Amino acid sequence: MNKVVSGADEAIRGIADGMTLMLGGFGLCGLPENCIAALVKSGVKELTCISNNAGVDDFGIGLMLKQRQVKKMISSYVGENAEFERQLLSGELEVELIPQGTLATRCMAAGYGMPAIFTPAGIGTEVAIGKEVRNFNGKDYLMELAFEADFAIVKAWKGDTMGNLIYRNTARNFNAVMAMAGKVTIAEVEELVEPGELDPNFVHTPGIYVHRIFEGTGYEKRIEQRTVRKKD
Amino acid sequence: MLDKQGIAKRIAREIKDGYYVNLGIGIPTLVANYIPETMDVVLQSENGLLGMGPFPFEGEEDPDTINAGKQTITMLPGSSIFDSAMSFGMIRAKKVNLTILGAMEVSENGDIANWKIPGKMVKGMGGAMDLVASAENIIVAMQHVNKAGESKLLPECTLPLTGINCVKKIVTELAVLDVLPGGGFKLLERAPGISVEEIINATAGKLIIEGDVPEMVI
Numbered sequence: 001m002n003k004v005v006s007g008a009d010e011a012i013r014g015i016a017d018g019m020t021l022m023l024g025g026f027g028l029c030g031l032p033e034n035c036i037a038a039l040v041k042s043g044v045k046e047l048t049c050i051s052n053n054a055g056v057d058d059f060g061i062g063l064m065l066k067q068r069q070v071k072k073m074i075s076s077y078v079g080e081n082a083e084f085e086r087q088l089l090s091g092e093l094e095v096e097l098i099p100q101g102t103l104a105t106r107c108m109a110a111g112y113g114m115p116a117i118f119t120p121a122g123i124g125t126e127v128a129i130g131k132e133v134r135n136f137n138g139k140d141y142l143m144e145l146a147f148e149a150d151f152a153i154v155k156a157w158k159g160d161t162m163g164n165l166i167y168r169n170t171a172r173n174f175n176a177v178m179a180m181a182g183k184v185t186i187a188e189v190e191e192l193v194e195p196g197e198l199d200p201n202f203v204h205t206p207g208i209y210v211h212r213i214f215e216g217t218g219y220e221k222r223i224e225q226r227t228v229r230k231k232d
Numbered sequence: 233m234l235d236k237q238g239i240a241k242r243i244a245r246e247i248k249d250g251y252y253v254n255l256g257i258g259i260p261t262l263v264a265n266y267i268p269e270t271m272d273v274v275l276q277s278e279n280g281l282l283g284m285g286p287f288p289f290e291g292e293e294d295p296d297t298i299n300a301g302k303q304t305i306t307m308l309p310g311s312s313i314f315d316s317a318m319s320f321g322m323i324r325a326k327k328v329n330l331t332i333l334g335a336m337e338v339s340e341n342g343d344i345a346n347w348k349i350p351g352k353m354v355k356g357m358g359g360a361m362d363l364v365a366s367a368e369n370i371i372v373a374m375q376h377v378n379k380a381g382e383s384k385l386l387p388e389c390t391l392p393l394t395g396i397n398c399v400k401k402i403v404t405e406l407a408v409l410d411v412l413p414g415g416g417f418k419l420l421e422r423a424p425g426i427s428v429e430e431i432i433n434a435t436a437g438k439l440i441i442e443g444d445v446p447e448m449v450i
Contacts (some may be wrong), residue, residue, distance in 0.1 A: 101320025
């Protein structure tokens with residue numbers, strides 16, 4: 001049950017042109033920085049990326065966009081990225097915008113082995129076009145399919161060699177749902193420990209969902225909106 | 233006429249003790265500043281936090297602790313963290329008592345448009361579609377007219393919709409209005425110094441006025 005790999009380069013082995021990846025994080029919070037750097041270095045392209053956001057110009061998935069490695073983004077919010085907007089408006093990049101809860105729950109469904117979910121989000125809007133609508137108890141719901149991703153790449157705070165993961169604060173976000181949803185799940189962690197060092201009561205992602213794990217290095221953890229108050 | 237802070241202050245009066253509240257980006261975020269300290273209110277941030285506190289003190293920012301607007305924030309005692317699926321689970325299951333968000337347009341039957349301007353703005357809907365589709369109590373905070381001087385309270389939305397038949401109340405710089413279940417904006421209160429006439433002129437959708445309309449207390 002030892003799932004440890006040497007680092008990001010080994011962790012992303014097998015990710016090939018044209019594959020579908022899930023990338024955890026919300027904004028720039030909880031991004032798998034090491035794996036993104038390795039993907040940029042690898043030059044793999046024509047990727048479909050499922051991620052709530054698309055990073056900023058020079059951080060996160062923005063780095064992969066700059067290298068033109070992404071064919072399609074599936075996201076809920078993609079502001080804050082000029083290069084993204086340029087590629088979108090020029091038609092170089094395909095984008096599917098879906099509600100944030102739908103995005104999260106389609107990941108969840110994959111991790112729970114359910115083929116589809118029903119959600120009211122998007123009823124009566126362009127998101128509903130072409131989708132099956134079902135009425136339950138007098139209210140309309142859209143049928144949304146579970147995602148299928150070749151790889152899910154997540155970032156956790158602590159992990160053990162068996163793949164059990166603990167996230168820190170709001171960096172849990174999409175990481176915990178995507179960790180469950182990949183055919184292969186890669187976890188990079190800030191601190192890798194031996195089995196027994198994590199209290200099982202406080203494990204967020206059971207190791208069964210994780211296939212490869214390594215301790216990342218040099219986390220920048222960039223802040224998107226630094227908001228503070230002054231001490232009186 | 234109210235400024236943004238005034239709109240936020242008026243909306244804060246809609247919050248009740250014991251509420252779980254989701255605040256959207258923009259004016260709604262300001263509402264947090266006006267919740268009376270005597271009230272027990274828990275703020276939900278849909279990236280996965282209940283118990284959002286104020287911005288951190290300078291030097292205490294934590295990149296792992298942000299709100300849905302990607303701002304650095306703090307967590308109050310009694311906070312809880314969860315993943316994005318559970319976050320929208322509690323929204324869909326109507327555990328969140330009040331949702332306050334901004335809008336570009338609201339129609340007289342409660343439709344809302346706030347995520348896209350075709351050809352201009354393609355940032356995405358984020359969590360807005362999930363929130364408006366499920367929340368039972370939705371208050372919109374917005375300007376009554378857009379920058380071109382056109383009413384944002386319309387018979388029908390012209391922009392791509394975020395949700396349908398969902399907005400219950402609107403607070404603008406001019407007025408407080410209810411969206412009636414059968415359609416129409418019912419004028420409840422005027423902003424200080426604003427006449428009913430001015431509100432009529434700024435409202436394109438069906439406006440319902442019954443009796444004297446009081447000036448709002450904020």
